[in-house]
Amino acid sequence: MHLLVKPGAAFRLDPHLDYIKKMVAQGGPEPRHYASFERWLTYVAMELRTERMTKEELHMLHEAFGRALSLETNQGLGLRKPHGYPGDYEIIDRIYREHITDDPHLRNWDLYFHTQAAPRAVRNRKAYFIDLLHALVASVPGTDSLPVLNVASGPARDLFEFFQGNGRDPRVTVECIDADPKAIAYAEALCAPYHDRATFHEANALRFTSDVRYRLIWSAGLFDYFGDKGFIFLLERLLAMLDDEGELVIGNFSRKNTTRDYMEVIGEWDLYYRDEDALRALARSCGVADEDVRIGQEPEGVNLFLHIKRGHSFLRMQARLNGASHPFRYAG
Ligand SMILES: C[S@@+](CC[C@H](N)C(=O)[O-])C[C@H]1O[C@@H](n2cnc3c(N)ncnc32)[C@H](O)[C@@H]1O
Known part of the structure; x- marks a missing residue:
C-alpha cells in the first residue's frame, strides 16, 4: 500500500x-x-x-x-x-x-x-469451556449434583457441543442467563435436545441472584465490556453464588489482541483489555486471596481467564463481607 x-x-x-x-x-x-x-x-x-x-x-x-x-x-x-x-x-x-x-x-x-487472532481466540474459548466442564465431571466422583451457571450465554454453541459430545453426565445441569431475549430463544432452540440439562433465563447479570450454590460459574465475552467498577460489582455478586468447592472463571481479552485495530476501525467494537496483573488486582479488590487465583489462557494468548477457586482464605473473606454493613463493599 x-x-x-x-x-x-x-x-x-x-x-x-x-x-x-x-x-x-x-x-x-x-x-x-x-x-x-x-x-x-x-x-x-x-x-x-x-x-x-x-x-x-x-x-x-x-x-x-x-x-x-x-x-x-x-x-x-x-x-x-x-x-x-x-x-x-x-x-x-x-x-x-x-x-x-x-x-x-x-x-x-x-x-x-x-x-484473525480474535475470532480464533473466541473459537478457542468454546473449547476452553468444554474442557472445564469435562474437568469438573472428572474431578468429582460420586453422585453429587454439579450445578453450573453460565453468565451471558449468547448462542450456547459451547454447551450444545459439550452435550453433543460425551458430556451427558446426569449430574451436570447448566443454568444460562443472558440479557437479550433473542439470544435466549436462539440458544434454547439450539440446545432443545438437551433441555433436561440446560435451562435458559432472560436476566441482566448485574441483577441476577440465585439461592443455588454453583460448582462452576463461567462467563466469557461479558466482563470485557465492563469498566473496573462494573467488573468488581459483578464479580462480588457471582462470588456470593459459588459453592464452597466451586470455581469461578471469567474471560477477558488481553492486550495481545492483534485484531484490535481491525475491530476498532472496521467494527467500532471496543473492549476493556486486561492483562494478567490487572485481573489479579481486580480479584484482590474483591477480597480474594492471591493463592485462590490463577490465570489461564487459550492458545492464542488473546483471551485470558481469571480462575477463582474457593479455599480457606476465600471463606475468611466471605465472613468479612457478610459482616460488612453493605454486602458489596469492596474489601482490600
Ligand atoms: C460476546 S457474547 C458471549 C456469549 C457466550 N458467553 C460465548 O462466549 O459464546 C455476549 C453476550 O452477553 C450478553 N450480555 C450483555 N450484557 C449482559 C448483561 N448485563 N447480562 C446478561 N447478559 C448480557 C449479550 O446479550 C450476549 O449474548
Whole structure:
C-alpha cells in the first residue's frame, strides 16, 4: 500500500477512500494483501486514537466499503450491530461456525475475518469451556449434583457441543442467563435436545441472584465490556453464588489482541483489555486471596481467564463481607 502519508502531515481522507474502493473493487483482501491491509489498519487506528481522524471521517470510510460492510459480511454484522450492542449472539455464532457468505464478491472479506487472532481466540474459548466442564465431571466422583451457571450465554454453541459430545453426565445441569431475549430463544432452540440439562433465563447479570450454590460459574465475552467498577460489582455478586468447592472463571481479552485495530476501525467494537496483573488486582479488590487465583489462557494468548477457586482464605473473606454493613463493599 502506498498512501504517501508522511508522519506529522495533516490527515487526508481521500487516499484512504481510494485505497478501500480499490480493495472493494478487487473483491476484498486476498492472503497476499493481508500484511499491507493490516499496516493500513494500524495507521488508521492511530489516527483515530489521536483524534486526527474524526468519527465522521471514519463513517465516510465505512460508506466506501459498500456491501462489504453490509449485514451480508461478518465485519458488516459486527459494525451494524442489528441487535443493538456489540458481540451479540449472532456474530459470535457466525464466528463459531466460521460462517462464509455465499456471495463470491464478498467471500474474501469473511475469509480474512476468520483468519484473525480474535475470532480464533473466541473459537478457542468454546473449547476452553468444554474442557472445564469435562474437568469438573472428572474431578468429582460420586453422585453429587454439579450445578453450573453460565453468565451471558449468547448462542450456547459451547454447551450444545459439550452435550453433543460425551458430556451427558446426569449430574451436570447448566443454568444460562443472558440479557437479550433473542439470544435466549436462539440458544434454547439450539440446545432443545438437551433441555433436561440446560435451562435458559432472560436476566441482566448485574441483577441476577440465585439461592443455588454453583460448582462452576463461567462467563466469557461479558466482563470485557465492563469498566473496573462494573467488573468488581459483578464479580462480588457471582462470588456470593459459588459453592464452597466451586470455581469461578471469567474471560477477558488481553492486550495481545492483534485484531484490535481491525475491530476498532472496521467494527467500532471496543473492549476493556486486561492483562494478567490487572485481573489479579481486580480479584484482590474483591477480597480474594492471591493463592485462590490463577490465570489461564487459550492458545492464542488473546483471551485470558481469571480462575477463582474457593479455599480457606476465600471463606475468611466471605465472613468479612457478610459482616460488612453493605454486602458489596469492596474489601482490600
Ligand atoms: C460476546 S457474547 C458471549 C456469549 C457466550 N458467553 C460465548 O462466549 O459464546 C455476549 C453476550 O452477553 C450478553 N450480555 C450483555 N450484557 C449482559 C448483561 N448485563 N447480562 C446478561 N447478559 C448480557 C449479550 O446479550 C450476549 O449474548
